[in-house]
Each structure stands twice: as C-alpha cells, then as structure tokens.
Amino acid sequence: MDPEVAGGPDDGVRRAIEAILMVAVDPVEPNLLAQLLEMPTRRVEAVCDGLADWYEAEGRGFALVRVGGGYRFQSHPDQASWVERFVLEGQHSRLTAAALETLAIVAYKQPISRAQVSAIRGVDVDTVIRTLAQRGYIEEVSRDPGPGNALMFGTTREFLVRMGIDRLADLPSLGDFVPGPEVVEALERGLLAGPDVVDAEVPVDDRS
Amino acid sequence: MDPEVAGGPDDGVRRAIEAILMVAVDPVEPNLLAQLLEMPTRRVEAVCDGLADWYEAEGRGFALVRVGGGYRFQSHPDQASWVERFVLEGQHSRLTAAALETLAIVAYKQPISRAQVSAIRGVDVDTVIRTLAQRGYIEEVSRDPGPGNALMFGTTREFLVRMGIDRLADLPSLGDFVPGPEVVEALERGLLAGPDVVDAEVPVDDRS
Amino acid sequence: MSVTVSTTVYEGPFDLLLNLILREEVELYEVSLSTIVDAYLAELERLEVCDLEKTTEFLLIAAILVELKTRRLLPVDDRFDVDDEFGLWEERDLLLARLLECKTFRDAAVSLRRMAAEAARSSPRRAGIEDRFLHLAPDLLAGVSPVDLRAACIRALTPRPVFHVDTEHIAPIRISVADAVGELAAELPRRGSVTFRRLTAGITDRIEMVVWFLAVLELYKQGVVEIDQAASFGDIHVSWRPGAGAGDVDLVDAYEG
Numbered sequence: 001m002d003p004e005v006a007g008g009p010d011d012g013v014r015r016a017i018e019a020i021l022m023v024a025v026d027p028v029e030p031n032l033l034a035q036l037l038e039m040p041t042r043r044v045e046a047v048c049d050g051l052a053d054w055y056e057a058e059g060r061g062f063a064l065v066r067v068g069g070g071y072r073f074q075s076h077p078d079q080a081s082w083v084e085r086f087v088l089e090g091q092h093s094r095l096t097a098a099a100l101e102t103l104a105i106v107a108y109k110q111p112i113s114r115a116q117v118s119a120i121r122g123v124d125v126d127t128v129i130r131t132l133a134q135r136g137y138i139e140e141v142s143r144d145p146g147p148g149n150a151l152m153f154g155t156t157r158e159f160l161v162r163m164g165i166d167r168l169a170d171l172p173s174l175g176d177f178v179p180g181p182e183v184v185e186a187l188e189r190g191l192l193a194g195p196d197v198v199d200a201e202v203p204v205d206d207r208s
Numbered sequence: 209m210d211p212e213v214a215g216g217p218d219d220g221v222r223r224a225i226e227a228i229l230m231v232a233v234d235p236v237e238p239n240l241l242a243q244l245l246e247m248p249t250r251r252v253e254a255v256c257d258g259l260a261d262w263y264e265a266e267g268r269g270f271a272l273v274r275v276g277g278g279y280r281f282q283s284h285p286d287q288a289s290w291v292e293r294f295v296l297e298g299q300h301s302r303l304t305a306a307a308l309e310t311l312a313i314v315a316y317k318q319p320i321s322r323a324q325v326s327a328i329r330g331v332d333v334d335t336v337i338r339t340l341a342q343r344g345y346i347e348e349v350s351r352d353p354g355p356g357n358a359l360m361f362g363t364t365r366e367f368l369v370r371m372g373i374d375r376l377a378d379l380p381s382l383g384d385f386v387p388g389p390e391v392v393e394a395l396e397r398g399l400l401a402g403p404d405v406v407d408a409e410v411p412v413d414d415r416s
Numbered sequence: 417m418s419v420t421v422s423t424t425v426y427e428g429p430f431d432l433l434l435n436l437i438l439r440e441e442v443e444l445y446e447v448s449l450s451t452i453v454d455a456y457l458a459e460l461e462r463l464e465v466c467d468l469e470k471t472t473e474f475l476l477i478a479a480i481l482v483e484l485k486t487r488r489l490l491p492v493d494d495r496f497d498v499d500d501e502f503g504l505w506e507e508r509d510l511l512l513a514r515l516l517e518c519k520t521f522r523d524a525a526v527s528l529r530r531m532a533a534e535a536a537r538s539s540p541r542r543a544g545i546e547d548r549f550l551h552l553a554p555d556l557l558a559g560v561s562p563v564d565l566r567a568a569c570i571r572a573l574t575p576r577p578v579f580h581v582d583t584e585h586i587a588p589i590r591i592s593v594a595d596a597v598g599e600l601a602a603e604l605p606r607r608g609s610v611t612f613r614r615l616t617a618g619i620t621d622r623i624e625m626v627v628w629f630l631a632v633l634e635l636y637k638q639g640v641v642e643i644d645q646a647a648s649f650g651d652i653h654v655s656w657r658p659g660a661g662a663g664d665v666d667l668v669d670a671y672e673g
Contacts, residue, residue: 018269019287023539061226079227087552095556104569162557172566180575231545285537308525372535385523
C-alpha cells in the first residue's frame with residue numbers, strides 16, 4: 001500500500017496538510033506550509049504530490065491540485081456534471097438579509113475594509129465578503145494608507161449593471177439618516193494609524 | 209477492502225458526494241443530495257456515513273461530519289493545533305457564562321420569550337439576548353399567541369453547527385443536569401432553616 | 417464567618433446564593449450582609465460607567481438576602497400569623513425551585529461550553545465553488561433594487577437600541593448601616609417612640625430604606641430598642657428602651673448582619 005495511507009514516516013505531516021488544505025479558502029503556497037510545519041519546502045511538495053497521486057489512484061471524487069502557485073482541494077474534473085447540478089439547484093438563489101446588508105454597507109461607505117464592515121455588523125463577515133467578491137459584486141479597490149495596509153473594498157461595474165444604475169451617485173441618497181455611534185466609530189477607526197491614537201481628534205466621516 | 213474505496217456499487221454516488229461536499233459552503237442536507245443524485249435519502253445517508261467512517265479509519269487529516277442537519281467536510285479535531293497556526297484570524301470569541309446560561313435556557317425551553325428567560329435567570333436578559341441573536345445563535349421564531357404577543361426565541365442552525373450536533377435532539381437531556389439529592393438537600397438546609405434555628409441565635413432575653 | 421463576595425465569581429442573581437449555600441458549612445444566617453453590600457458599593461464606585469446588568473443582578477441578590485435574613489432576625493412569638501408562616505414556607509419552596517432550576521441550566525451551560533469547545537477544534541471547509549462553475553451560479557441580486565439596498569444600508573447602520581434600565585433604584589447608597597445606627601442612637605433617646613414609617617419618611621430609595629431597617633434591627637439585637645408591630649403590614653413602632661443610654665450602643669464599624 002502507498003506510504004501516504006497510514007503509518008508512514010510522513011504520516012503526521014500528511015494529516016496536517018490535509019487538515020490545512022481542507023479549511024483553506026485560497027490555494028496554499030508550499031512555502032507557507034513548509035514554514036508552518038517547520039520543514040523543507042521540498043519535503044512538503046513531495047508529500048502533497050504523493051497525496052494528489054493517491055487520491056487519484058483511489059478514485060476519490062475530489063482532487064488535490066497545484067494551481068496559482070499553491071495547493072488546494074477541489075472537486076474532481078470528471079464529477080463536473082454533479083457539481084453543476086448542485087450549483088444550479090442547491091445554492092441559495094438570493095442573498096441572505098445579512099449578505100445584502102454587508103453589500104449595502106460596502107456600496108454606501110466604500111472604500112471600506114473587512115474589519116470596518118465587521119465592526120459595523122458586529123459579526124465576522126469574511127465568508128460574506130468572499131461570496132460577494134466571488135460573485136463579482138465587490139472587489140479590492142485600494143489599500144488603507146495607515147499601518148496594517150488593510151485591503152479596502154468597493155463595488156464593481158458588474159454591481160452597477162445588476163442594480164440598473166449608471167454610477168454610484170445614482171444610488172438613492174441616505175438623506176438625513178444618522179448612523180449609530182458604533183458605526184461612526186468603526187468608520188473612523190479605519191482611517192487611524194492604530195488603536196492607540198485618540199479617536200477624538202479624527203474628523204467625523206462626512207460622506208454620509 | 210472497504211466497498212467505499214473503489215469499484216463498489218455505490219462508487220459513483222460516493223464520488224459525486226465527495227465532489228459536491230468539497231464545493232459546498234454550508235452543510236448539505238441529505239435530502240438535497242438525494243434529489244440531485246435521484247436516489248432515496250437513506251441510501252445517501254448510508255454512503256455518507258460509510259465515507260465518514262472510512263476517512264476516520266484511514267486516519268485522514270479531515271473528517272466528514274453530519275452537523276446542523278447536513279453533511280460537510282471539516283478539519284479533523286486532532287489537527288486543531290496545525291489549523292490554528294494556519295488560520296490567523298481570531299477564532300469565534302467566547303461567550304460569557306451569562307450568555308451561555310441564557311443560550312442553554314433558550315435551547316432547552318424553546319420557543320421561549322425574553323420575559324420567560326428573564327424569569328428563570330432572575331435578571332434582565334435584553335443585552336444577552338441581543339448578543340446571541342447578533343451572533344446568529346438564536347432568532348425570533350414566532351409570536352406568543354397569548355396576550356402581549358411576545359416574541360418567542362429559538363436556536364438557529366448556526367447554533368447546532370457551533371455545538372457540533374446535527375439536531376436539537378442530540379443535545380444532552382436536560383434531565384442529566386437536574387441537581388442530585390445531595391444538592392437539593394444542601395439547598396434546603398441553607399434556605400429552609402426554620403425559626404427554631406434562628407431563635408437559638410437571637411438574644412431572646414433582651415426582648416424584655 | 418467571613419465570606420468573600422466578588423462580583424466576578426457569579427453570574428446571575430441566584431448564582432451567588434447557590435455558591436454561598438452549596439459551600440457546605442455556610443448557613444445563610446451567617447452570611448455577612450454587609451460584605452455583600454460593601455462589595456456592591458465598591459463595585460459601583462469602581463465601575464465609572466455602570467454595567468447595569470451586573471449591578472442590577474447584585475442588587476437583586478442583596479435584596480433576596482436582606483429579605484431572608486430579616487425574616488430570621490425578626491422575633492417569632494406565639495402570636496405569629498398562620499397565613500404569614502404558610503406564605504413564608506411557600507416562598508421558600510418557590511425560591512428553592514428557582515435555585516434548582518438555576519443550577520440545572522448552569523450545569524447545562526457548562527456542558528454546552530464543552531460541546532462548543534470540542535466542535536471548535538474542527539474548521540469547516542468553506543472554499544466554495546470553483547471559478548469554472550461561477551457562470552452557472554444564479555444572480556444573487558436578482559430582484560434587488562437600489563431602494564432595497566438603501567433600506568438594507570439603513571437597517572445595518574441604524575443605531576442599535578440602547579439598553580435602558582431605570583437607574584434610579586441603583587443610585588449609590590448615601591448612608592451605611594453603621595451611619596444609620598449612629599444617627600438612630602443619637603436621635604431615638606430624644607424622641608422616645610416613633611414609627612418606622614415616620615422614621616423613614618422622605619426616603620424613596622428602597623435600599624436606603626433597607627439600610628435604616630437593618631440599623632433598627634441592629635439596635636434591637638443590642639437590646640437598646642423595642643420593636644412592636646400590632647398587625648401584619650401595620651406600623652412598626654420603634655421605641656428606645658427606658659434606661660438605655662446612647663453610650664450603650666456599640667457603634668458598629670462594619671455592619672456584620
């Protein structure tokens with residue numbers, strides 16, 4: 001039997017890599033894996049390649065591929081028809097209320113960082129941001145000039161098209177709506193250097 | 209060799225399920241899989257359960273689990289330390305003891321109104337309820353048909369997922385937590401010490 | 417017996433009571449009320465911005481203890497009211513039931529925490545569909561208009577409702593039991609007999625009222641006043657014992673209930 005199956009010398013490494021790649025959203029570079037596992041990149045690559053071959057030989061419905069400079073799990077190409085069925089029928093066909101709110105915040109307050117949206121919504125928004133970006137409604141538009149260089153998101157042209165408007169200014173105005181203090185604070189914080197900086201000295205966001 | 213590995217009668221089903229679960233973001237209900245694959249739900253469940261057992265027996269670094277009403281891939285719990293190294297973003301913030309107690313009450317007594325929870329905990333629970341709702345652990349599920357039409361709360365699918373269980377019935381029975389006789393006795397002794405006990409300790413003589 | 421009470425060790429009003437009672441040798445009677453009241457006051461001082469939930473919980477537990485303790489401290493003579501006594505038992509049973517319920521859910525919560533911690537050891541796969549399938553995915557914005565978006569934005573940015581509690585009743589207590597004992601010892605010999613109602617006329621704060629009541633009980637314990645209540649819920653007459661001098665009063669440094 002293949003040494004990757006169980007009990008081999010690389011067994012611990014193999015399991016760790018399987019676990020990490022399973023939860024990774026983007027392809028993971030072998031360098032990063034090597035760093036995490038504290039071993040030479042070449043050994044990581046050997047284990048990954050061995051795993052990929054083994055899945056293929058075992059006839060799994062998924063594959064481990066090297067793509068975009070890293071490794072990732074994906075559905076096996078010969079299962080594409082099933083995945084297509086799933087995508088067509090199984091996916092939620094509408095944005096959840098939470099996702100729509102996140103999109104609205106990005107639309108009206110762009111450019112805005114993930115952390116700012118998260119602070120405003122009071123919950124982790126990583127998955128939603130990813131879905132919105134994957135669907136092409138939002139994209140990375142700039143980087144926060146402050147330390148940390150957080151990625152700033154904005155809406156795309158595709159978004160304008162879907163909304164049936166020509167430019168952002170065509171979105172209905174928020175009017176004299178006053179956001180909550182936690183919102184103002186979250187928006188301010190993003191423009192600051194760091195958490196130590198005194199909030200009071202920052203001008204209130206005048207975009208709303 | 210295990211029938212799930214290759215060539216068995218369910219081999220095509222197994223591969224399709226592996227491919228679909230690999231691209232799913234939320235747990236996939238067995239009903240949906242059955243619908244997509246055009247076969248009885250029970251067969252889907254049998255294949256999934258077989259797969260889960262097989263991954264475990266093979267010592268993979270990932271696991272297939274049934275949680276929150278569906279199946280999903282996740283990292284194997286014993287690889288937690290590696291995954292934590294990889295996932296830099298903060299894990300879910302922990303709930304306070306007060307929040308957990310409120311959550312337990314909602315979980316076991318649902319549907320339940322804010323006032324009913326409050327009565328059990330003996331404190332105002334507005335803030336806690338709001339936090340739990342914001343985190344997506346509980347939600348408004350109905351309105352009390354009685355006078356006042358109080359909002360009734362129940363737990364969400366997210367709650368099941370966070371608890372790592374498939375459905376509410378998988379929660380340990382509340383009966384398991386009912387205090388034993390020794391606790392009841394201790395409480396009774398503490399609370400019910402009658403006037404006789406007190407008499408002895410009050411300076412009776414001074415009453416004139 | 418000194419019981420250290422810290423607001424950080426309990427959650428929920430019944431928790432403290434549970435902790436106190438279940439710590440075997442602690443008789444409710446022996447729990448020092450002043451320790452609790454002091455801790456409460458100290459906590460209020462410490463919390464520049466009041467954590468209302470915590471302080472309210474604290475107040476509630478203090479009130480429960482005060483109620484139970486006052487019942488035990490009050491003289492029981494043979495003229496006791498059967499209905500009163502029955503009501504007392506009923507109330508105790510209710511309290512016991514609530515404590516048991518509280519303990520049940522507290523243990524259930526511990527179990528939930530364990531389950532959640534165990535489940536958190538695994539992370540879900542959430543990579544989603546691969547790019548090659550994206551064109552198949554339905555348009556998630558179908559049917560969403562700019563007006564819907566505006567509504568969603570306002571919903572998300574609206575100030576969260578502020579948790580409001582009437583803070584009147586947890587205003588810091590201005591007077592300690594020791595202070596009240598001192599004032600009563602100075603005042604009562606002059607006035608002879610007075611009703612508790614009159615004594616506390618003008619006090620609207622319940623806790624302050626309780627403080628005065630405890631002070632009267634303290635004087636009663638020390639044997640310098642007599643207390644008489646003709647009827648249930650009737651006026652309580654407090655009278656200075658003839659012959660007792662203000663100097664006989666042990667001016668408690670810290671009230672030890």
